[in-house]
Amino acid sequence: MSAMDPIRTPSGPPRTPRDLGLVRLRRDEEENEARTRPLDWGILQRLFSYTRPIAAKRNALVALTLVRSGQLPALAWMVGAIISGPISGHDTSTLTWAVLGYLALAISTDFLFHFRQRFAQELGESVVNRLRGEIFAAVQRQPMAFFHRVKTGSIIGRMTSDVQTLRTGIQDVFFVSIVQLGQMTCAALLMAWTDWVMFLIIAGLAPVLWGLNHHFRGKLSRDSRATQESFSRVTASLAESVGGIRVTQGFVRERHNAGLFRELVADHASYNMALARTSAVLQPLLELNSQFFISCLLLLGGWRAFDGAMEVADLIQFFFLANVFFAPIQTLGNQFNQALIAMAGAERVFRLIDRKPEWSDPPDATPLAEPNDAESAGVTVEFDRVHFGYTADKPVLHDITFAATAGQSIALVGHTGSGKSSILNLVTKFYPPTSGTIRLDGRDLSGIDSDSLHRRMGMVTQHNFLFSGTIRDNIRRGRPDADDAAVRATIDQLGCADLFDALPRGLDTDVGERGSGLSLGQRQLVCIARAMIANPRLIVLDEATSSIDAVTESRLQHALRVLLAGRTSFIVAHRLSTIREADLVLVLDQGRIIERGTHHELVQQAGTYAELYRQFSSPDAT
Numbered sequence: 322m323s324a325m326d327p328i329r330t331p332s333g334p335p336r337t338p339r340d341l342g343l344v345r346l347r348r349d350e351e352e353n354e355a356r357t358r359p360l361d362w363g364i365l366q367r368l369f370s371y372t373r374p375i376a377a378k379r380n381a382l383v384a385l386t387l388v389r390s391g392q393l394p395a396l397a398w399m400v401g402a403i404i405s406g407p408i409s410g411h412d413t414s415t416l417t418w419a420v421l422g423y424l425a426l427a428i429s430t431d432f433l434f435h436f437r438q439r440f441a442q443e444l445g446e447s448v449v450n451r452l453r454g455e456i457f458a459a460v461q462r463q464p465m466a467f468f469h470r471v472k473t474g475s476i477i478g479r480m481t482s483d484v485q486t487l488r489t490g491i492q493d494v495f496f497v498s499i500v501q502l503g504q505m506t507c508a509a510l511l512m513a514w515t516d517w518v519m520f521l522i523i524a525g526l527a528p529v530l531w532g533l534n535h536h537f538r539g540k541l542s543r544d545s546r547a548t549q550e551s552f553s554r555v556t557a558s559l560a561e562s563v564g565g566i567r568v569t570q571g572f573v574r575e576r577h578n579a580g581l582f583r584e585l586v587a588d589h590a591s592y593n594m595a596l597a598r599t600s601a602v603l604q605p606l607l608e609l610n611s612q613f614f615i616s617c618l619l620l621l622g623g624w625r626a627f628d629g630a631m632e633v634a635d636l637i638q639f640f641f642l643a644n645v646f647f648a649p650i651q652t653l654g655n656q657f658n659q660a661l662i663a664m665a666g667a668e669r670v671f672r673l674i675d676r677k678p679e680w681s682d683p684p685d686a687t688p689l690a691e692p693n694d695a696e697s698a699g700v701t702v703e704f705d706r707v708h709f710g711y712t713a714d715k716p717v718l719h720d721i722t723f724a725a726t727a728g729q730s731i732a733l734v735g736h737t738g739s740g741k742s743s744i745l746n747l748v749t750k751f752y753p754p755t756s757g758t759i760r761l762d763g764r765d766l767s768g769i770d771s772d773s774l775h776r777r778m779g780m781v782t783q784h785n786f787l788f789s790g791t792i793r794d795n796i797r798r799g800r801p802d803a804d805d806a807a808v809r810a811t812i813d814q815l816g817c818a819d820l821f822d823a824l825p826r827g828l829d830t831d832v833g834e835r836g837s838g839l840s841l842g843q844r845q846l847v848c849i850a851r852a853m854i855a856n857p858r859l860i861v862l863d864e865a866t867s868s869i870d871a872v873t874e875s876r877l878q879h880a881l882r883v884l885l886a887g888r889t890s891f892i893v894a895h896r897l898s899t900i901r902e903a904d905l906v907l908v909l910d911q912g913r914i915i916e917r918g919t920h921h922e923l924v925q926q927a928g929t930y931a932e933l934y935r936q937f938s939s940p941d942a943t
């Protein structure tokens with residue numbers, strides 16, 4: 322289903338999310354998958370292999386479960402036996418012993434129940450922990466293209482809801498089903514032993530009960546799913562409205578949005594009412610179902626008792642056993658449903674874990690060399706007839722050729738969509754070129770180990786992304802083994818120590834969610850310090866477009882100059898001052914370099930750059 326497919330509504334014509342003013346639900350290749358999946362032996366085996374590290378506990382759990390499955394029918398049988406034996410025969414002394422025996426069995430049953438619960442929990446936890454670790458590792462292995470294609474929400478879904486369904490499958494469904502099936506089998510054997518004719522008749526009812534139950538549950542489950550989906554739309558819309566509140570208020574769309582949201586809530590209410598109606602019909606029907614069954618048993622048992630084919634005491638015992646036999650039918654139906662949901666979850670989780678990165682370093686990749694002397698820390702970069710596209714059908718960069726010597730700064734200039742960020746994506750090895758060669762220090766980039774490159778690379782992006790934690794934590798992200806002295810030395814070098822020290826908790830100030838507790842200028846300085854502490858050879862800088870007060874701006878410019886000194890840098894430049902200072906300016910248009918040179922050379926060429934410059938520096942320019 323696409324985001325614009327009609328929504329099933331309980332009444333009225335189908336409507337699309339747009340009709341309802343809903344946010345367009347995010348869809349990607351991982352979304353919109355089947356909710357259930359048939360049992361698959363391969364997946365089951367693989368899941369089972371995850372229990373190997375605690376095999377002893379798993380085996381103990383299976384043994385406990387088997388014992389418990391016999392205990393419940395035994396308890397029911399004992400009740401019947403006590404009524405038909407000592408109670409019917411007025412045998413007081415045997416009654417006391419029999420009841421004590423019953424109590425002993427009941428206590429041991431609950432004792433085992435305690436361990437069954439505990440071990441199952443531990444087993445589920447162990448499997449879930451391992452799976453979460455593997456999912457995280459698999460996601461980390463993926464190249465940048467994966468993160469552009471797969472939405473964050475769906476990765477989180479694998480880690481949370483899918484893994485949760487697996488936990489339920491492993492720690493509950495499997496063992497509960499064993500207990501219930503065992504309980505049914507033991508109860509069936511005891512019933513057959515008590516009165517096999519009655520048993521055969523009763524057993525014939527079992528499939529009918531199962532079928533009815535299955536049908537009713539299926540309908541309830543479909544309605545409840547539709548209700549959940551409509552609620553997801555409400556929460557997604559709410560999240561987007563809160564996230565985009567500035568835009569909403571800026572465009573005075575509050576009333577309009579409130580109206581759309583009301584419609585959405587009303588839509589959800591209609592699903593809820595439909596579910597309530599179905600439930601109100603089906604729940605009594607289910608109850609009637611079991612009462613009908615009791616009536617059959619009473620009628621049949623009564624006739625047999627009249628005929629003398631069965632003792633009344635046996636009939637009572639039979640009732641208890643029949644209850645133990647039929648009670649699991651409903652539970653098993655639910656467990657089977659859960660098992661199918663867990664199968665679908667497991668399939669998605671394993672698909673992500675097994676996902677081969679679209680590309681990776683060749684096995685013989687070697688690290689980027691360390692510089693011989695600290696003065697010439699930069700790296701030489703050459704692009705040789707490089708072509709590139711994010712997808713095969715849409716080339717983005719065409720025949721890019723240029724060279725940067727160690728320590729040079731390259732400014733990338735051009736209209737939006739001209740390919741500036743794409744060049745950064747290639748030089749950082751986040752994407753491989755479609756054809757052509759990129760060389761660093763004269764070596765083909767494809768043969769350079771990505772991790773070693775990224776360790777000696779500093780990135781400062783427009784978004785100034787910060788992780789939650791303190792300023793110090795964030796700076797140390799650039800070099801995790803850096804001690805406090807190294808952090809202090811870095812901010813001293815950048816000349817911004819006083820700005821951080823002036824904060825109430827200095828470097829221990831919490832940056833808030835994604836740095837929201839800091840000003841824009843402070844965020845940028847943290848990002849510059851984070852890049853600087855890694856002592857990078859290559860700097861990739863997507864210059865911020867937002868304007869900052871003049872004093873902070875000059876502090877930022879100073880810090881940037883310190884960061885860039887002696888290092889090779891690629892800058893998507895928005896400030897004239899940056900472009901002026903660059904050793905080489907590449908002017909891009911529709912993925913091609915159309916002009917190149919220093920700022921002065923380009924101005925003299927009187928081409929596109931000169932025109933851009935003229936517009937930029939004209940008094941009317943904003």
Ligand SMILES: Nc1ncnc2c1ncn2[C@@H]1O[C@H](COP(=O)(O)OP(=O)(O)OP(=O)(O)O)[C@@H](O)[C@H]1O
Nearest residue numbers: 469711712717735736737738739740741742743744
């Ligand atoms: N992840 C992606 N997947 C597919 N196409 C992309 C992706 N990123 C960019 N593009 C496309 O590649 C082309 C070049 O984009 P790029 O981001 O390199 O331009 P840019 O010059 O950096 O633009 P801006 O100044 O707006 O950031 C554009 O047509 C864009 O739509």
